[in-house]
Each structure stands twice: as structure tokens, then as C-alpha cells.
Amino acid sequence: MAIVSLVALFILSVGFAKIMAICVNWMCALRLPREFVFADKTLNLVLITIYPLVLLYGLGPQICQEHSWSDIHPAWWPPIALGIVGACLLISSTVRYWRYRPACELSVSSQLVDLRTSPDWQLRLIGTRRRWGRLAALPGNEQFTIEVSTRTYHLPCLPACWEGLSIVHLSDFHFCGRINRAYFEAVCDQAAALQPDLFVFSGDLLDDQDLLTWLPETLGRLKAPLGQFFVLGNHDWYLDPEQTRREFIRLGWTDVASQPVTLTRPDQPTAPPLILCGDETPWMGSHADISQFPPDALRILISHTPDNIDWARSHGIHLMLAGHTHGGQIRLPILGPIYSPSRYGCQYSAGVFWREPTLMYVSRGISGKEPLRYNCPPEVTKLIAVRPDPAMLRPMQ
Ligand SMILES: [Fe+2]
Incomplete structure (x- = not known):
């Protein structure tokens, strides 16, 4: 008893x-x-x-x-x-x-890239600048095992001219000195090798403003035919977001939180455009003004937090890319993630979700202030959007 x-x-x-x-x-x-x-x-x-x-x-x-x-x-x-x-x-x-089942997912090809291949990996990857960096060397920690994947999704309302649009989505780098720049350079090498139409970064670059100097050798090297687009996150807001914004722009990235961007296919200038907008609320700025968007445009939202999903749905966003939650960083056996900084708790901690009319992809990100990851590896993900085949169309999940 x-x-x-x-x-x-x-x-x-x-x-x-x-x-x-x-x-x-x-x-x-x-x-x-x-x-x-x-x-x-x-x-x-x-x-x-x-x-x-x-x-x-x-x-x-x-x-x-x-x-x-x-x-x-x-x-x-x-x-x-x-x-x-x-x-x-x-x-x-x-x-x-x-x-949980991935929504609208047609195919996935994925590989785990373990950066701990050389005997000196701890020396190369683990930083000495801050305490707690040694957490990254704990047995079983997946901090240096990157999942590099290509995922294809049905995107309803995708205009024909944007069939096959590919986006490499990166998020949550959290430069803080506990992990060395070499790790982030390796992440960006993996991202560059995926050769997407555009790169997207959904916020939380820094936890130490001095490490903004790492940007040119990491994200600053990425170039895609349609461009590179970013928003900032709450950890950037804690520091000097305007300096960070200026450095991104200097390196050729476009700040979509300040103003939506319209893209057209160079070979089809009269076809429906792609509108990219950003959302850094509730920490900075306000929701995008979509009143001027052409009704037939493909609408993509880059939001730091998945909590803006309700706004995205009510404003006809077709694809939303978010980060912030890090997948929970530690996913317990059976129970899954426990900590996920969202109004929805762990519901949107990572993965793809269909919330009509919006398809939302939430990235587990690349790092965090605490370099601890169990059952939740960092991810570099290339998303490919295709139009649903009416003959094969299954009910959306
Ligand atoms: Fe973050």
C-alpha cells in the first residue's frame, strides 16, 4: 500500500x-x-x-x-x-x-551528418568562451549530428509557375561561444550543397552581440538564385537587433520583417508572383500589411515563432516557416518534448502541419543557448513545393 x-x-x-x-x-x-x-x-x-x-x-x-x-x-x-x-x-x-503524422508530405530523403569524425572534434567544435560548453560532449548528445534532408510537400494553391520551388530553411543558430564557428560553417556548407531557389533564416542568430563577426563566414556565404531572406528572433531582440539587421543586409540578405518582398519568375514576368513577408511579433514590429498582395500570388510567411499560425491562416498565407521552439531540444522516450517556448506548448515544437489554408513547417533549428540535444538533432532542411495531383489527392491531415 x-x-x-x-x-x-x-x-x-x-x-x-x-x-x-x-x-x-x-x-x-x-x-x-x-x-x-x-x-x-x-x-x-x-x-x-x-x-x-x-x-x-x-x-x-x-x-x-x-x-x-x-x-x-x-x-x-x-x-x-x-x-x-x-x-x-x-x-x-x-x-x-x-x-502526429507529417501533413502533405510526399517524399523525404534524409541523412545524418556527424561532425565528430576527427579525433580533435572537441577541440574544433566546442567553444571555450562560455561555461557549460562541455555539455556538448556528453554521451549521446546529438548537437553535432545534423539531419540534412530534402522534403517534398503538396502545396494547395501553388501557382503552376512556382511548381518545384525549393527553399532551404535554417533557424536558431544562437551564436554564444559555447560552440565554435567551425560548427556553423559546416552547417552552412551542408546548406549550400542543397542548391535551393532561395535561403530562409527564421531568427535567433545571436546570444552574444560580439559574435556577429561570425556572420560573413557562415550565413553570409550563402547565395541562391532568388535570394536570401531573414527575420530576427527574441534572442536577437535581447541584444542589438538593428546592428544585426544591418549586417545581414550588408551581406546580401533581405529583411522581410520590415517590408514584404515580391518575386517573379524571370522567364514568366506576368505569371502570379511570390510574396515573402516576415513576422517578428510579439518581440518586434507588427504583422505584415497584406492588403496590397495580388489575390493570385503565392504567399509565404517567415515567422520566428509558430504562434503566428492563427494570423497566417486568417490572412491566407500558403506556406509559413518558423523556428524558435528547437523541437524541444530534449525529446524524452514516450513523452516527447517537454519544454517548447510557445503558447501552444509542444504542439508545434517541430515538423510540418496543415492548418487550412496554411502549411506550416517548424524547424528544430541548429543550436541553442544550452548545447544539449537528445532525440532531436539539428536540421538543415530543403523544402520543395509541388502542386497536388487531383487524381491522387488524399484528404489533408
Ligand atoms: Fe531560438
């Missing part, structure tokens, strides 16, 4: 931890100062640690020795209720994680 009670306490503690994770995910989705977010994360970790100890100290003797849950003092009801609600939410998010 004591074992059953201890298991019940464990489940309540896990449920409480889920509630705390939901709070952190919400906080990181809001326009809050970096110090506030850091304090919130710290407080959450303290509460997650304290909760089981308090429960064990306060209720342990009663439920383990007297085997009675029925006459618990009412003061314990709120924390117990939190634990029960959290456990239910954890079950719900776990079911959603296992039921």
Missing part, C-alpha cells in the same frame, strides 16, 4: 512538473525581458524540486503509514489538484505526440 501511495506522489510530482513546464513555455512565448524569463525558469526549477519534497514531508506519514487519503487537510487540495491536472495534460500531450 505504501508503494501505491509513493507511486501516487510520483505521478502528482510529474504532473506538477508538467504544469511548471507549461508556465515556462507560455512565458517564453511572450514579449518579456530576458531577465524576467531567466528568473521564471529558475523559479520553475526550484518549485519542481520542492514540490515532491513538500508532499512527501507533509503527506508521507499519513498516506504511507495510515494509508489514508480521505481525511487530508483541505490546505493540501490545491497542490494535489495541480498535480492531477498536470498528469492529465501530460497524457493528452503524449497522445498528441504519438498521433
